[in-house]
Amino acid sequence: xxxxxxxxxxxxxxxxxxxxxxxxxxxxxxxxxxxxxxxxxxxxxxxxxxxxxxxxxxxxxxxxxxxxxxxxxxxxxxxxxxxxxxxxxxxxxxxxxxxxxxxxxxxxxxxxxxxxxxxxxxxxxxxxxxxxxxxxxxxxxxxxxxxxxxxxxxxxxxxxxxxxxxxxxxxxxxxxxxxxxxxxxxxxxxxxxxxxxxxxxxxxxxxxxxxxxxxxx
Amino acid sequence: xxxxxxxxxxxxxxxxxxxxxxxxxxxxxxxxxxxxxxxxxxxxxxxxxxxxxxxxxxxxxxxxxxxxxxxxxxxxxxxxxxxxxxxxxxxxxxxxxxxxxxxxxxxxxxxxxxxxxxxxxxxxxxxxxxxxxxxxxxxxxxxxxxxxxxxxxxxxxxxxxxxxxxxxxxxxxxxxxxxxxxxxxxxxxxxxxxxxxxxxxxxxxxxxxxxx
Numbered sequence: 083x084x085x086x087x088x089x090x091x092x093x094x095x096x097x098x099x100x101x102x103x104x105x106x107x108x109x110x111x112x113x114x115x116x117x118x119x120x121x122x123x124x125x126x127x128x129x130x131x132x133x134x135x136x137x138x139x140x141x142x143x144x145x146x147x148x149x150x151x152x153x154x155x156x157x158x159x160x161x162x163x164x165x166x167x168x169x170x171x172x173x174x175x176x177x178x179x180x181x182x183x184x185x186x187x188x189x190x191x192x193x194x195x196x197x198x199x200x201x202x203x204x205x206x207x208x209x210x211x212x213x214x215x216x217x218x219x220x221x222x223x224x225x226x227x228x229x230x231x232x233x234x235x236x237x238x239x240x241x242x243x244x245x246x247x248x249x250x251x252x253x254x255x256x257x258x259x260x261x262x263x264x265x266x267x268x269x270x271x272x273x274x275x276x277x278x279x280x281x282x283x284x285x286x287x288x289x290x291x292x293x294x295x296x297x298x299x
Numbered sequence: 300x301x302x303x304x305x306x307x308x309x310x311x312x313x314x315x316x317x318x319x320x321x322x323x324x325x326x327x328x329x330x331x332x333x334x335x336x337x338x339x340x341x342x343x344x345x346x347x348x349x350x351x352x353x354x355x356x357x358x359x360x361x362x363x364x365x366x367x368x369x370x371x372x373x374x375x376x377x378x379x380x381x382x383x384x385x386x387x388x389x390x391x392x393x394x395x396x397x398x399x400x401x402x403x404x405x406x407x408x409x410x411x412x413x414x415x416x417x418x419x420x421x422x423x424x425x426x427x428x429x430x431x432x433x434x435x436x437x438x439x440x441x442x443x444x445x446x447x448x449x450x451x452x453x454x455x456x457x458x459x460x461x462x463x464x465x466x467x468x469x470x471x472x473x474x475x476x477x478x479x480x481x482x483x484x485x486x487x488x489x490x491x492x493x494x495x496x497x498x499x500x501x502x503x504x505x506x507x508x509x510x511x
Contacts (some may be wrong), residue, residue, distance in 0.1 A: 113438070142320075150313040154320050161324040168335035175345060179427070182437050 087212050094216025101224035102270040106192040110184050111225060112259040118241045121229030123177040124184065125222025127170075129215070131162045132194050136202040136214035138162075143203045155198045160189045193217060224266075231262050342428075346409050349426050351391060358382040358391065361505065369500040371462045374399035374489055376497025379407065381505075388414055392498035393428060396490030402433040406440070406490040410448075410498035412457075419502045421457050422449045425495060434487045444488075448495050460503065462496045465489050 100106045107128070114124040138158050139146075146154045167185055170178040178185065188194065197217055202210040233239055236254030238246045252258045305311055347355035364381035380393035389411060396406045407430065411423040425445040430437050448463065456463075465488055 146316055146320075147309060147313045149309070150317055154317060157317075157320050157324055161328060164328055165331045165335075168331050172335040172337055180438075183432060183435055186432070 087209070090209060090212050091216040094213055094218075095220040095223070097274070099220040099224060099270070100193045100196075100217050101221055101228075102267050103274070104193075104196075105267070106196060107221060108263075109187065110191065111228065112256065112263060113184055114181070115225055115228040115232050115259060115262075116236065116254050117180075118226060118229035118233045120177070120180050121225035122222065122241075123174075123181060125218070125225040127166055127181070127185065128188060128191060128193065128221050129218025130166055131159065131188055131191075132197060132218045132221075133211060133214035134162050135159045135194055135198055136210040137207055139198045139202040140205060140207045140210035146203075151203060152195075152199075155195060155203075156189070159194055159198070163188045193221060228259075228262055228266055231266070232258060346393075346426065346428055347391075350409050350411050350424050351389070353384060353389075358384060364392070364501050364505055367501055367504075368397075369497040371493060371496040371500075372464060374493035376493045376500075378497060378501050381501065387506075389423070390414060390502050392501055394494040394498040394501070396493035396497070399486065399493055400430070400434050400490035401436065401486040404431040404433040404486075404490070406430045406434060406437075406487060406494055408445075408491065408494040408498070410495055412498060412502050414502065414506055417506050419457060419499060419506060421451075421454055422495070422499070424449055430487075434490075436485045436487045439485065440487060440491055445491075457499060462499070463492045465492055 094100075098104060101111055110124050110128075115121045135155070135158055139155055142154070142158075163186060166188070167178070170181070170185070197213060201213045205213070230240060232253045233241075234245065235250050236252070236258060238244060238249045250258075253262060344355065347358075351358070359382060361381040361383060364378050367378045369376050369378075375397050377395045377397045378392060379395055380391075382391045383389065390413075392410045392412065394408055394410055396408070398405060400406050407428045409426050409428050411425070412419060413421050413423055425448045426442070427437075427440055427445065453463075455461075465485075
């Protein structure tokens with residue numbers, strides 16, 4: 083059982099990372115990564131909405147008829163996004179201002195509706211909560227990585243702290259976002275392939291060793 | 300289909316479930332709206348914290364300036380609030396670039412202006428206060444961009460009764476020497492220009508300064 087939770091968690095954060103592996107939520111990924119703080123804020127916002135939408139949808143999965151599941155999911159997600167919007171406007175107005183139109187657009191974020199449809203509507207509340215947290219963390223980490231690269235190269239700063247005067251403004255521009263995102267996907271997939279290949283080789287060697295020992299015995 | 304059959308049908312169940320979800324969500328939103336309500340005073344205090352270093356409660360409201368409408372090029376601005384310090388050397392104007400943003404939308408700014416010898420002498424600071432949701436390029440209106448209006452290179456323009464215009468205008472009209480291109484070609488930046496121009500025009504008019 084514990085293994086099941088850890089598998090779901092690792093899938094969301096690494097093996098099926100919504101940003102780098104599934105290429106979902108591309109719009110906020112490209113738009114909100116010019117500054118690391120904005121990227122972090124967007125990631126945490128999605129984490130909140132994703133976790134609670136997964137919990138609510140999972141707990142209502144036996145009540146919601148199949149034919150009206152999508153409108154029901156959208157109403158739940160839109161409610162959570164509106165609550166988040168009101169909360170940010172009240173307590174973190176700077177982040178609310180910098181997120182602009184991308185905050186209400188979380189409603190149509192593919193990751194949230196995707197997880198609701200593919201996972202939360204078919205699994206238990208606990209598993210759905212873990213899935214929501216994992217995918218939210220995966221999305222946040224991806225955004226923070228992209229935001230860090232873009233802010234350090236484009237503005238010579240990190241989380242608003244000035245590091246040096248050398249800047250390449252291209253990385254702060256939308257075109258720079260595409261380039262950084264593309265390179266990050268390539269690097270992530272390369273690392274994942276390398277790791278998975280080495281795991282496969284290790285397993286194969288172990289099996290061969292066991293077979294050899296069996297023959298000798 | 301008879302009523303009894305309808306009440307037992309899946310269509311009825313779908314309607315009831317959706318209505319219940321909408322009702323619960325609506326109730327939660329109503330409570331949240333009340334819980335996280337940001338009052339006008341709170342909004343004002345937030346804006347003042349960004350734009351004015353003195354005691355905001357000591358500012359004097361100039362009711363005569365409120366709701367005045369100005370027009371520069373093809374864009375109008377409406378003055379929503381006017382406050383000055385006790386010496387009337389610092390003016391704070393809440394100005395709206397009205398219906399000339401993207402999709403006829405609007406942008407609201409607070410503009411801090413300085414007055415010397417009874418005349419408008421410069422722009423101290425400009426901050427974004429509010430905008431309607433259709434302004435999809437509002438992300439480009441950063442504080443760095445707005446700080447450009449307070450640049451010393453525009454001092455002569457501000458003192459001489461000039462206005463700001465945007466890059467698009469330079470392609471269609473001859474810009475008079477007193478005017479300056481301060482923004483890009485987006486509708487949103489056009490509305491920002493109009494709001495700044497309106498704030499300058501108001502102070503010029505109320506102080507009897509240049510270009511009134």
